[in-house]
Amino acid sequence: MRDYYRPLPRHEYPDPSGALPLAGGPLWFTECALHRRDGSVSRVPARDVPPGLLARLTAPRAPLAGVAMDRARLMGILNVTPDSFSDGGLDGSVTEAAARARALAEAGAEILDVGGESTRPGSLEVPAEDEIARTAPVIEALDGTTPVSIDTRKASVARAAVTAGAALVNDVSGLTFDPALADYVIEAGLPVCIMHAQGDPQTMQDAPRYDDVLLDVYDWLEERVEALVARGHPRELIVVDPGIGFGKTQDHNLALLRGLSIFHGLGCPVLLGASRKGFIGRIGNEPEASRRAPGSIAVALAGAAQGVQILRVHDVAETRRALALWEAVTRGPAGDKDEDQG
Structure with missing residues (x-):
């Protein structure tokens, strides 16, 4: 039976002797939760983790498109669609969409x-x-100061976006929808985010089922990562996303959020995209997606507390402020500034 190790992140200052850095970031751990397929979960010392896996859990993540992965970074969502669940139809022209993109960058x-x-x-x-x-026209209209990710499942769309100036590919199908997209990513040496989804958008919420959602998603992502690495794509150019809300019930989403730190074992930056999702509205009693910022921020901070490197969010300014306060409270005296006396 396979053992799965989930680091138990901490942030308290000072860290104890023997504490290990989580993915080279500001969090540390001394213990892991040991998960098995029989449903058992137990605590074990970090020194009991197999050396190869421990190296992946602790190694710093390389910068992605010039963005350091040493702490939680914000990915701003720009949907130029007429029908996205939260922000579709906001932009009537390329100029308006580009202006909204610049505003997201200015917000953080x-x-x-x-x-x-x-x-x-x-x-x-x-x-x-x-x-x-x-x-493509929106990406071309931007000045290139802020790296752009193209959110697509299709190789032709990715090619056009990269030609226009995009630097990353974010595929909600985990490179399973269009086989040519994996070929293109490898050929071009592009950073790529592999997201887990059960089914396609049209059917994914039709009674999704898992044996163990945390371990099933981990295995699926591991298989996709190793397939890319075996074809010569560097691990440092791969991001993993457990796919909150994509073929998952509310209980599945919550189980993944509680266990997020397990995905550091894949040796890649971890992306969390939970902003304004339906379960946030249900738990927070807010049916209107555009008014789910408080719940979205709470989930984002929970992700930061598990060492997530990329937070994909709609409410950039509000999340940036909340994250700044969370970091100030948790980073310890070594990170304080003398001028912060007011």
Whole structure:
């Protein structure tokens, strides 16, 4: 039976002797939760983790498109679609969409994620030519100061976006929808985010089932990462995303959020995309997606507390402020500034 090790992150100052850095970031751990397929979970000392896995859990993550992965960074969401669940139809022109993108960057987004196809539950596939027409002109209109990620499942859309200036690919299908996209990512040496989803957007919420959602998603992502690495794509160019809300019930989402730190074992930066999702509305009693900032921020901070390197969010300014306060409270005296006396 396979053993799965989930580091138990801490932030208290000072860290104890023998504490290990989580993914080279500000959090540390001395223990792991040991998960097994029989449903058992127990605590074990970090020194009991196999050396190869321990090295992946502790090694610093390389910068991604010039953005350091040493702490939680914000990816601002720019959906240039008429039907995305939260912000579709906001922009009537390329100029308006580009202006919104610049505003996200000014608010604190260090990566901009531009998407031209809604992947909300029940959504239908958008023709590639329509997706290109929505995304490429907007990316081209930006000045390139902030790295742009193209949120797409299609190789042709990714090619057009990269030609326009995009630097990353974010595929909600984990490179399973269009086989040519994996070929292109490898050929071009592009950073890529592999997200887990059960089913496609049209059917993914039709009674999703797992044996153990945390371990099942981990195994799936591990298989996709190792397949890319085996083809020569560097691990440091791969980001993993457990796919909150994509073929998951509320209980599945919560189990993944509680266990996020397990994904550091893949040796890649971890992305969390939970902003304004339906379960946040249900738990927080807010049916209107655009008013779910408080719940979204709470989940983002929970992700930061587990060492997540990229937080994909709609409410950039509000999340940036909350994250700054969270970091100030948790970083310890070594991070304090003398001038912060007021």
